[in-house]
Amino acid sequence: MTGLLIFAVLVLLGIAIWQLTKIFQLTQIGTTPADDDNSEVANDRDNNVNGYLMFGFVAFIYIFTIVALVKWGHFSLGTPASEHGPQYDNLLAMSFWLIFIVQTITQFLLHYFAFKYRGKEGKVAFYYADNDKLEFIWTIIPVIVLAGLILYGLYAWTNIMFVNDEDKEDAIYVEVYAKQFSWEVRYAGADGILGKANVRYIESVNTMGVDMADPNAADDIPASELHLPKGKRIIFKFRSQDVLHSAYMPHFRAQMNVVPGMVTEFSFIPTVTTAEMRQDAAIMNKVSNINVIRSKKSAELVAEGQTALEPYTFDYLLLCNKICGPSHYNMQMKIVVDEKADFDKWLSGQKSLGAAVKESQEKPVTPDVPGTPVQAVGGDSTAVMPQDTTKTVSQAKPATTK
Numbered sequence: 347m348t349g350l351l352i353f354a355v356l357v358l359l360g361i362a363i364w365q366l367t368k369i370f371q372l373t374q375i376g377t378t379p380a381d382d383d384n385s386e387v388a389n390d391r392d393n394n395v396n397g398y399l400m401f402g403f404v405a406f407i408y409i410f411t412i413v414a415l416v417k418w419g420h421f422s423l424g425t426p427a428s429e430h431g432p433q434y435d436n437l438l439a440m441s442f443w444l445i446f447i448v449q450t451i452t453q454f455l456l457h458y459f460a461f462k463y464r465g466k467e468g469k470v471a472f473y474y475a476d477n478d479k480l481e482f483i484w485t486i487i488p489v490i491v492l493a494g495l496i497l498y499g500l501y502a503w504t505n506i507m508f509v510n511d512e513d514k515e516d517a518i519y520v521e522v523y524a525k526q527f528s529w530e531v532r533y534a535g536a537d538g539i540l541g542k543a544n545v546r547y548i549e550s551v552n553t554m555g556v557d558m559a560d561p562n563a564a565d566d567i568p569a570s571e572l573h574l575p576k577g578k579r580i581i582f583k584f585r586s587q588d589v590l591h592s593a594y595m596p597h598f599r600a601q602m603n604v605v606p607g608m609v610t611e612f613s614f615i616p617t618v619t620t621a622e623m624r625q626d627a628a629i630m631n632k633v634s635n636i637n638v639i640r641s642k643k644s645a646e647l648v649a650e651g652q653t654a655l656e657p658y659t660f661d662y663l664l665l666c667n668k669i670c671g672p673s674h675y676n677m678q679m680k681i682v683v684d685e686k687a688d689f690d691k692w693l694s695g696q697k698s699l700g701a702a703v704k705e706s707q708e709k710p711v712t713p714d715v716p717g718t719p720v721q722a723v724g725g726d727s728t729a730v731m732p733q734d735t736t737k738t739v740s741q742a743k744p745a746t747t748k
């Protein structure tokens with residue numbers, strides 16, 4: 347912080363000195379004989395310098411574009427893992443190529459003509475009012491191209507966002523619940539319907555505030571990992587406990603705002619299991635790069651007498667993509683895409699919410715969802731502190747943080 351202040355002071359001091367010299371120069375006007383070199387009118391040397399600088403600037407743009415593509419091109423999203431993914435990537439690729447081609451040509455023309463018609467002493471600019479034909483051409487071409495792009499975009503949008511009734515019947519409903527700074531998920535259970543929920547019902551192990559009086563609620567299944575079956579349509583219902591979050595699943599080309607006080611929706615069909623994605627060439631390359639960095643770091647840690655880092659293995663992630671507070675960067679949840687049979691096996695091994703609530707009423711509170719402590723919400727007296735695992739709900743002190 348001090349460094350920043352010193353930097354700001356130095357910059358301001360520099361500006362002050364510069365302004366003072368300008369004022370000094372202005373006071374000298376008219377007192378000394380005119381000097382051609384300091385004239386405000388550009389001479390041929392100035393015009394040439396500006397003309398070549400124009401070329402230099404366009405060269406800089408092109409070189410930077412090439413370097414960026416080579417150096418950072420591999421940060422693009424890679425193989426899509428959802429059914430709508432390729433269509434989404436197609437739309438993005440089309441937009442990028444169009445922008446790339448148009449900007450490459452127009453930037454060149456802009457800078458080339460600025461160079462070609464740079465000022466020359468004694469040369470007067472030619473007055474050219476307008477040309478209807480030219481204006482028609484450069485209006486109609488962008489109109490046609492943009493209309494095509496927008497129409498294709500709308501087509502892709504309805505394809506991705508619209509789920510027909512037939513598909514809805516066969517889908518798996520999953521609620522994704524966001525809070526500062528973690529995610530929880532809840533599966534609809536055997537009845538295929540998610541029980542109603544509200545932040546006011548948050549109590550003990552019922553960390554998502556499900557209304558246990560709703561007959562659809564008891565069979566709901568809470569989980570701390572998002573498991574999805576390959577080839578099945580998943581309909582996500584997003585809710586937030588506190589502030590605006592955004593559920594971002596980049597590998598599935600899915601993102602949806604998570605808004606307090608309302609339920610938002612997104613749906614997709616996963617097409618690549620976690621095991622299959624781990625065999626993807628680009629992913630394997632990324633993983634080995636990360637592990638090179640990790641092994642270097644591990645060597646340093648071991649030298650300091652600490653334990654080495656575990657090697658990294660690829661997993662899909664659900665991330666938060668709205669800056670929602672100080673730990674936003676670490677708000678993530680692992681996503682596992684399994685074959686349908688493995689998914690069914692995993693789901694049947696999870697405890698239903700009804701059973702969990704019943705159990706917690708019989709014995710002291712031990713939340714069985716790791717990493718999902720009940721958060722204090724606006725002085726909610728039922729909230730339990732994360733460490734508070736030994737007391738029953740009635741004994742728990744109200745949380746006083748925040």
Ligand SMILES: [Cu+2]
Pocket residue numbers: 524525590591592666667668669670674677
């Ligand atoms: Cu967030």
